[in-house]
Amino acid sequence: MKTKYLLVLTLLLSVIAIGQLGCPQTTDQAEVIGVDFSFDPGNPPSTINEGGQFRVILNVVNYGKVPVRGGKIILEDGASPNWIGIDKDEAVFDVPAASEEAGQIFPGVSTVVFPASGKYYYDNLPSPQKALKIEARMEYSYTTDTSLEPYADKSKICVGKESSECTAPESRAVNTRTPLSVTKIVKDSMAGEDGGTGFSVNIHLKKLVDGTLSLTYNPDEQSENRVFIEDVRFANQPLRCDDIPNNILVIRNERVLRCTGIVSNVGELPTEGPLIVKIRYIVQTKEKFFIDVNLRATSTRI
Numbered sequence: 647m648k649t650k651y652l653l654v655l656t657l658l659l660s661v662i663a664i665g666q667l668g669c670p671q672t673t674d675q676a677e678v679i680g681v682d683f684s685f686d687p688g689n690p691p692s693t694i695n696e697g698g699q700f701r702v703i704l705n706v707v708n709y710g711k712v713p714v715r716g717g718k719i720i721l722e723d724g725a726s727p728n729w730i731g732i733d734k735d736e737a738v739f740d741v742p743a744a745s746e747e748a749g750q751i752f753p754g755v756s757t758v759v760f761p762a763s764g765k766y767y768y769d770n771l772p773s774p775q776k777a778l779k780i781e782a783r784m785e786y787s788y789t790t791d792t793s794l795e796p797y798a799d800k801s802k803i804c805v806g807k808e809s810s811e812c813t814a815p816e817s818r819a820v821n822t823r824t825p826l827s828v829t830k831i832v833k834d835s836m837a838g839e840d841g842g843t844g845f846s847v848n849i850h851l852k853k854l855v856d857g858t859l860s861l862t863y864n865p866d867e868q869s870e871n872r873v874f875i876e877d878v879r880f881a882n883q884p885l886r887c888d889d890i891p892n893n894i895l896v897i898r899n900e901r902v903l904r905c906t907g908i909v910s911n912v913g914e915l916p917t918e919g920p921l922i923v924k925i926r927y928i929v930q931t932k933e934k935f936f937i938d939v940n941l942r943a944t945s946t947r948i
Contacts, residue, residue: 679854680825681708681717681741683784685935686757690766690780693938699765702732704782704933708741708754710824715740717786718863721760724779729768732780735760768939775939782933785863789876790824790925794831825855825929826873826897831921845880849903849923857931859897871898873927878905881919895925 686703694700702721708714717739725731742754760766768775817832830850853859861869875893878885885907895901 679823679827680710680788680929681706681714681784681786683707683719683758683782683931684933685782690935690937692936693940694768695940696771696942697767697769699767701765702760702780702782702935704758704760706739706741706756706758706784708756709744709751710788711743712789712791713741713743713754714786714788717741717784719758720783720785722781722783724781725768725775728770730766730770731768732760732766737762771939771941774941777936778939780935780937782935783930784857784932785928785930788825788927788929790822790826790828790923790927792820792822792824792828792923793920794818794820794828794923795920823854825853825857826859826925826927827852827854828923833921844906845883845885845909846904846906847880847885847921849878849905849921850900851897851903851925852900853897855929855931857929859927859929861894861928863928872896873925875903875924876926877922877924878903879922880907881909883907883909 683704683706686705689703690700704719706717706719719737719739721732721735721737723732725733727733737758737760739756739758741756744751744753746752817830819830820828822828828849829852832848832850834846858870859873861872861874873895875887875890875895878887885905887903887905890903895903
């Protein structure tokens with residue numbers, strides 16, 4: 647196993663974009679959530695000869711509002727170790743946040759070059775190799791950190807059980823555009839213990855990336871499809887969420903998180919403020935590339 651800390655070239659796009667990655671967001675790009683990456687055209691080439699040298703270049707783009715630091719890309723091929731090739735390499739990358747101007751989003755960009763020095767090549771092949779797979783796996787830590795105003799009309803803030811509005815739930819569609827996104831909140835106020843004002847909210851969560859969410863960089867049955875609920879509060883008052891032992895929530899695609907709490911004591915007006923939702927997780931995505939490796943013209947195989 648070959649593990650290297652690789653050269654990472656980080657480029658933050660300016661208003662005047664450079665090349666294809668520098669173009670402002672298009673309709674298709676608008677669907678990209680968080681961080682994405684792709685193989686650079688021609689690196690690696692689709693066809694090489696035995697002994698021919700090549701690099702692998704990966705372009706990382708960040709459409710999110712926050713930078714990603716300390717992300718990781720693991721590169722592997724499907725070749726026998728006797729063929730030399732890539733085997734397994736690793737790079738650490740940083741990518742800046744996206745910028746916005748006149749309604750157009752310019753993603754932050756980072757270019758990751760494999761290997762850190764020299765080049766890859768294949769040798770000792772027993773036969774030509776068709777569609778030899780090169781797989782890149784990207785892993786990065788992300789936090790869904792949102793501040794939402796659950797009241798479309800602040801006059802509906804309930805004072806206590808005497809208010810008829812305390813039984814009227816209110817639904818609001820939102821889109822936080824993060825790998826794990828808050829898509830809707832349904833709030834209700836209620837009479838709390840001892841006459842205080844309670845608060846109940848259903849937080850609708852949806853995974854918006856094709857990859858896997860997990861608690862650690864090495865997912866297993868105990869961490870895959872799990873996220874950590876770091877904080878849920880309203881008006882600076884912590885809320886208690888149901889069915890999440892140790893603050894760990896199991897989610898594969900969609901999940902409703904129900905949270906409740908007391909936001910004022912008897913005789914007090916509830917404090918106005920946003921609904922804070924903070925959820926931590928690791929995002930893991932994969933990309934594949936296939937190359938053909940031809941034998942040397944002068945090679946003799948026994």
